[in-house]
Structures are given as structure tokens and as C-alpha cells.
Amino acid sequence: MVQRITFFLFRGAAAVNGIALLTIIYFIVANGVEAIDWTFLSQPPRDSMTKGGILPCIVGTLYLSLGAILVAFPIGVASAIYLNEYARPGKLLRLIRLGINNLAGVPSVVFGLFGLAFFVIYLKMGVSLLAGVLTLGAMSLPVIIGATEESLKSVPDTYREASLGLGATKLQTIFRVVLPSALPGILTGGILGISRAAGETAPIMFTAAVYYTRHLPSSLFDEIMALPYHIYVLATAGTEIEATRPLQYGTALVLIVLVLGMNLLAIIYRSKLRKRAQ
Amino acid sequence: MEPVLKMCSQNLDFFYGDFQALHDVSLEFFQNQVTALIGPSGCGKSTYLRCLNRMNDLIPISRVEGKILLEEEDIYAPSVDVVNLRRRVGMVFQKPNPFPKTVFDNIAYGLRVNGIRNKAFITERVETSLKQAALWDEVKDRLQDTALGLSGGQQQRLCIARALAVEPEILLMDEPCSALDPVATQKIEELIHELKKQYTIIIVTHNMQQAARVSNITAFFYIGKLIEVGDTQKLFTGPRIKQTQDYITGRFG
Numbered sequence: 001m002v003q004r005i006t007f008f009l010f011r012g013a014a015a016v017n018g019i020a021l022l023t024i025i026y027f028i029v030a031n032g033v034e035a036i037d038w039t040f041l042s043q044p045p046r047d048s049m050t051k052g053g054i055l056p057c058i059v060g061t062l063y064l065s066l067g068a069i070l071v072a073f074p075i076g077v078a079s080a081i082y083l084n085e086y087a088r089p090g091k092l093l094r095l096i097r098l099g100i101n102n103l104a105g106v107p108s109v110v111f112g113l114f115g116l117a118f119f120v121i122y123l124k125m126g127v128s129l130l131a132g133v134l135t136l137g138a139m140s141l142p143v144i145i146g147a148t149e150e151s152l153k154s155v156p157d158t159y160r161e162a163s164l165g166l167g168a169t170k171l172q173t174i175f176r177v178v179l180p181s182a183l184p185g186i187l188t189g190g191i192l193g194i195s196r197a198a199g200e201t202a203p204i205m206f207t208a209a210v211y212y213t214r215h216l217p218s219s220l221f222d223e224i225m226a227l228p229y230h231i232y233v234l235a236t237a238g239t240e241i242e243a244t245r246p247l248q249y250g251t252a253l254v255l256i257v258l259v260l261g262m263n264l265l266a267i268i269y270r271s272k273l274r275k276r277a278q
Numbered sequence: 279m280e281p282v283l284k285m286c287s288q289n290l291d292f293f294y295g296d297f298q299a300l301h302d303v304s305l306e307f308f309q310n311q312v313t314a315l316i317g318p319s320g321c322g323k324s325t326y327l328r329c330l331n332r333m334n335d336l337i338p339i340s341r342v343e344g345k346i347l348l349e350e351e352d353i354y355a356p357s358v359d360v361v362n363l364r365r366r367v368g369m370v371f372q373k374p375n376p377f378p379k380t381v382f383d384n385i386a387y388g389l390r391v392n393g394i395r396n397k398a399f400i401t402e403r404v405e406t407s408l409k410q411a412a413l414w415d416e417v418k419d420r421l422q423d424t425a426l427g428l429s430g431g432q433q434q435r436l437c438i439a440r441a442l443a444v445e446p447e448i449l450l451m452d453e454p455c456s457a458l459d460p461v462a463t464q465k466i467e468e469l470i471h472e473l474k475k476q477y478t479i480i481i482v483t484h485n486m487q488q489a490a491r492v493s494n495i496t497a498f499f500y501i502g503k504l505i506e507v508g509d510t511q512k513l514f515t516g517p518r519i520k521q522t523q524d525y526i527t528g529r530f531g
Contacts, residue, residue, distance in 0.1 A: 088338055158375035161333065162437070166388035166444055167365030176391065177377055 028253050035250025049212065049234065050244055054251050059216050060129075060224035061258065064208065065198040067133030068140055073190055075137075076144030083145070084152040085174055104142035108202040111139045115207035130220040132208020139203055140193045147189020151182035184270040191266035195259045201228040211237075227255040281308035284478045285330065285367075285448060290344035292325055294337065299325045302344070303504045305497055307448070312470060312479040314493035314510065316486060318525065321499040323482045324372075327450050330480065331367040332360050348448075365392065368446030372453045374433035376425035376440070381417050384425045384436060388444035403443050411439035412469055431462025438469065442477075449473065451481040455488065467492050486526055490514050498522045 039053050046052030079100075087093045115135030125131040155178050163173040179186075197203070209229035217224045234248045235241065285307045292300035300322045307313050315323040328334045329342060332353060346353045353363050365388075376384050385404040394400060404421070408414040413435040417428070425436055434454060441449060451470075455463040470479060470492045483489050489496050490510060497507040498521075506513065506522045517523045 156375070158371060158373060159377060161336070161369075161371060162375045162377065162440075163387070163391070164336070165331065165333065165364055165369040165371075166391065166440065167361050168388070168391035169361050172391045176387070181378055 025256065028249060028256055032246070032249030032251075032253035035246040036253065040247075040250055041254070044214065045212065050240055050247075054225075054227070054230060054247075054254065056213060056216055056225040057227045057230040057251065058254060058258070060209065060226040061198055061228070061255070063129055063217060063224065064132050064136055064204065064226060065194055065262065067129065068136035068197055069190070069194050071133055071137030072140040072144050072194065076141050076190065077148050077186060079141075080145045080148030080152060081174060081179075084149050085170070085178070100142050100145055103138075104146070106139075108139060108200045111135055112203040112206045114138075115203060120207055126221060127206070127208060127210065127223050128221045129208055129217050129224050132204045132224065132226075133220075135203045135207045136194075136197045136200070139200070140190075140197045143193030143196070144186075144190045147193065148182070148186045151185030151189065152178060154185065155181045184273040187273075188266045188270045191262055195262040195266075198262070199228055199255060199259050201232045205229055205232070227251055227258070231255070281311060283307075284309045285346070285348050287326075287329070288345040288347065290326070290329065290342070290346060292322070292329060292334070292343075293341040295339040299502050300329070301503045303499075305504060305507060307478055307480055308495070309478050310474055310476075311494040312474050312481060312492055313495045313497060314489035315480065315482045315497050315499060316484075316489050316525075317499035317505075319484075320501075322502040323499045324452055326499065327452055327480060327482050330448070330450055331364050331369055333364075333369065335360065365444050366446055367448045367450060368441035368444065369450040370434070370437050370441055370452065370454045373457050374430055374437050376428070376433050376436050378424065378426055380422050381425050381428070381436065382421040385440050385443050388440060392444060407439040407443040408436075410442050410473070411435045412465065412472075413439055429462070431458050431465060434458060434462065434466060435469065438466075438473075442473075446477070448478045448480065451479065453482050453484060456484060463488070486514070498525060500525070 041053060041058070042055055043053035044056050045054065079096075083093065083096065087096075112135065115131055115138075119125045119131035119134050120127055123131075125134075159177050159181060160173055163177045164170070168176070201209075204226055208224055209226045210223040211233055213223050213225055215222065231248055231251050234244045234251065283306055287303055287305050290300055290303040291298060303322075303326060305313075305326075315327060317323050325334065329346060330353075334340045334342070342354055348363070348366065351358070377387065379387070382404055385407050386400050389400050389403055405414065405418075408417060413432060416432060417436075420427075425433065428436060434457075438449075438454075455466050458466065467488065470481070473479060474494075481489075481492065493510045495507065496510040496513045498505045498513070498517075500521055506517060506519045508518075513522065514526055517526060
């Protein structure tokens, strides 16, 4: 009896996750779907952002995510390889781990302020795609490092031993045996981290995103529009908050589809890699 | 014909941190002979085996004292290239551990990491190695399939073929049959008989019948010490030391 009740509670707790997700999606879709048409997806905003589309925001968010991947993946994966394959236990290792764990706990708005102070002002990048990419990249690093380390740990040591036993160097072992086995996990974890970051407003509001720009970004030093910031702007600072409500939901819907799409890609790619490995 | 000395350890001590796992082990291995290392769990036989190709280097807190000579050369000397050593002293592990790659790529791996690019040569070595490991007939049509789809016994022979592909001089086998069924075990044992014509083989085994069947020389380890070593036949029929006798008659272990 006790067991039954406990399991019922556990099951309920698990169900809450699904219900929460479904409710959010339903809410956004129900409110946002009417705003979505070809004009909305392919045009820039018009009339003080009360009409028109969100193309610059979509492009901006895609660029930001792509850039963050390019920046954070190599650094994150390399760090994790060092931590998991090379580093000897000691003070330095503990310090680095402490750093990574704390980085993961830093609120996103603090990353935004850091990006403003360091990239935008100190390194004179200005409010730009580049500054946003670097800020988002820094924010995704702990997630990517964590996912990579987990994947590296799940590669059986017997693979490493077999490779070394055949006269492979440590580097060959890592690149030819360990990384290929760990790749599916690294990619999924990494992309989940980036897609999470892509939906954040705080890190880009001081570093990359602007209220409105007529141009699509053509260089790394351009200011951009981005989906999450656009929602924030429409919902809080727009000229007619009530009137733009469908636009807000529409933008939110596009953002969610984009993020879920990225996750889906990661999952498909992972299962493909897994199948090839078997 | 007088047996040729291939490898030996002299007064070898091994430590995991403060714990001394091996005490003063001196042992000789001869060309084209099979030496079996036997003893109860935790007696240090596997640790000893893994000193012979410096696999224990992977354990950060480990330390070795004494000498291991491979044809006169101390393998723990600073000038020794560990990668090259492991090429000369191949290893087969307790559990079959093929890479999650195709059968072909598993065997070719050792050649490729050693910088061999010649495709014809690799193909030929793959075939020769698989034949040596008595696996060719079973996998010749499945070379491009994943090695993880093979049975346990086939996987272990694949691992042997993989080790043979780089043409080592010595083959270390760490309980190669402990994860296999009797039929697969028999195949591996037959294989060992064939392989000793070309290689020097050192095998750790828990199974005393196996040691008696496959080896020329048997060394008995007990709590980190080499207790007795001798001709396999003599050691099993007339051990000189009481601990050896107790062990091989099954009184402990």
C-alpha cells in the first residue's frame, strides 16, 4: 500500500514535467499561431514594430547560436579533454573545477554585464554580433564542458587500454577512439546548452541586441535584433503593448520552434551516430 | 635447442601509493615458450603482467623499482619510448574489448596509428592476422560489419588478431578466457599452441587446468611474491614448496 502511494506520487511528479511543457507549448501556440504568416517570417518590423515581421530577429538569433557553437565547442571540448584525460589530481585541477562549477551558477544577467564591460567596452567591440557571440559562448562553456566530461567518462577505459596497448600515443587514442565514442553525447549536451543560451535575453541585451535595426547583420561588428530580446522589447517597452500581443506570442512561438528544432537536430544526429557505432 | 631468454624482471617491486603490490619478483621468459602466471585473486599476477608493457604507467600513484629487461634493454629506462615498447609487447585483455568500429578497422588500427598508409599492405596484414587468430573463415564476409556484433569468443580472437597485426615479439594475455564459454576457451587455447611457434607468450590465468594445458613454464604468485617457478609439468606434479602444493590441490585460493 505504502509502495503504491509512493509510486503514485513519483509518477505524478514525473507527469508534472510533461504537463508543464505541454501547457507552455499549448499556450504559446494557441495565442501565437494567428500572427504567423509568410510576411511575419520574411519581413522586418514596420510602424514602430506594431506591424510587419521578425526576420532580422530570426536571423540574429541563428547567427548568435551558430557563433556561440563555433566559439564554445572547441574551447569546451578541449577543456574537458584536458580535465578528463590529462590533468593530474591536484590544486590546479580543483581550482579549475571550482571555476567551472561557479561559472555554471552565474546568473545570465551577470554574463550580460560582464560582456558589456569586457567585450563591448574594454575590447572596444561595441554592441555587436561578435560581443554577443562571445558572451553566449562563455555562458555555454560550463554546460559543454560538463556534457563532454560526462561523455568522456562513459567511454570504457578498456578502449583506452586497448589502443595504448597497440602502440598508439595518448593523442591518437583520444582522437581515434575516445572522441568518436563520446561524440554523440558531446554533441547533444553541447547543443542543448547552446539552445538554452540562444533563448536568453539578459546576456545579449547589453552586448549584441538592439531595439530596432533596419539592416540584417553583414559583419561581426553589426548590431543585431534577436528573438528573445524582441519579445522583451515588445512586451515591456513597445509603443502599444496590448496591440502587439499577437506579435509577441508569434515571436515566442518562432523562438520555441527554433530551440526545439535545434534540440531535435541534436537528437537525430546523435541516434544516427549511435547507429553507425553499433 | 637451448631456450633463448627474451625478457626478464630483476628484483621487481611495485607500489600503488603506499601499498606494495609486488615484492622482489625475478622471473625469466624464453622465446617461443608459454609462461603461465597463476595464483589466487589479488596475488599480483595481473599487476606483474601489466608492468611488462608499462600499462601500469596509466595509474598515477604507481611506482616501480627494480628492472625489467627486454633483450638486455631496461624498459623502465628514461630513454625508452613507451609507445614503441607496447608495439613490441602486445596485450590481450581479460574482457574482449574491440573498438566500436568495423572488424577491418579494428585490426587495421594498430597499423594505422603506427603511420602505415599503404592500403594493400594493411589489407594483407588484416587477412594474415585474422588467419593467425583462426577467425578469418568466420568473418571474411563481415569485415565491414561492426566488431561489436561478434560473439564473445570471436571478439576475443579479434582482439588477439588486433594485437598480432602490429607484429609484436611478446604477447601478454591477461586471463583471456575468463569471460568466455568452454568452447570459445578451447579455441583460444588451441590458438595459443599455434602462436607460440612465433611468439613469446605470457598468460595470466585463474584456471589451473588451463595453465597445465597451454604453458611450458608456470610461475606461482602469492600475496605479491613469486613463490615458485618451474617447468609446468614438474610444478603441477611435484611442487617443491608447500604453498604451491596447497594452491594447486585446491586447499586455498
